[in-house]
Amino acid sequence: MQHFLDIHKTSTSDLRAIIDDARAVKEARAGRPKGMADDEQPLSGHMVALIFEKPSTRTRVSFDVGVRQMGGQTMVLSGSEMQLGHGETIADTARVLSRYVDMIMIRTFEENTLMEMAEHATVPVINGLTNRSHPCQIMADVLTFEEHRGPIKGKHVVWLGDGNNVCASFLHAAGQFGFDLTFAGPETLDPEAEAVGFARDQGVRIKLERDATKAVKGADLVVTDTWLSMHDPQSARERRHNQLRPYQVNDALMAHAKSDALFMHCLPAHRNEEATSQVMDGPNSVIFDEAENRLHAQKAIMRWCLNHTS
Ligand code: CP
16 A cells, blocks of 8 residues: 655656556546446445545545545545544544545645654555645646647646645656746745755756746646635735736737647636636636546546556
């Protein structure tokens, strides 16, 4: 059994195996109703706990459906309704849950909660987002890019706006999958130095750019996210909007990227803030493929956690 905690903590060969397996898993059930079981049932008899300390649509539904398609059962738990939110140590919660379930997916605020859960659980733990990273999302994004444009190695990705947790996972992926990444945004919202350093240490080019137009030149993929993350205070909203307006992804900005540059957004989006509806619904947008691929990528991640990757 193995945990899936972060892209930079997983070997490049395992990451590649997960992406390839995700494609195979997706193709194997193409055209089937969503509620129909996969031919392979690696989670048969398995119970999976899905813990959410923050809201979710995609992560919750895609993990739930994915587990069921692979023959398992799920239990969705809200952090605030568990003893976890009322003083029981994370270590004790991890030990107790490991007696009841075969796998734990957790979406939480602090990375320490995830790490402590993984340290003390005796079943695989999957990172469903923390304030610092969102690896399942970026595995789905790599899968999506490669379905549309072939290998992501050597490509140029441009991230616009807030250098948040999703951006950090994109930086980890740049290092592990071998693509260059330019971040464009104000200096105060630069991605965390550790993620930038990790990617640079793997030999890929990471640029921090203040000018959105300059940044997107030659981009193969343009990515953005909401200007305020779930863990940011609402009081920061007006300042963020003023800071980030120059980094909105609109048709004028996309015109400076390669003509076949894809557009991604992990969703949920605030339409016509970080990206216009024209771009989101335009011909280069793959935002709903990304959302669908959460299902396939996470199924491959769960298979890998149980050593079932083909
Ligand atoms: N992209 C993403 O993680 O979506 P949810 O917050 O809806 O799970």
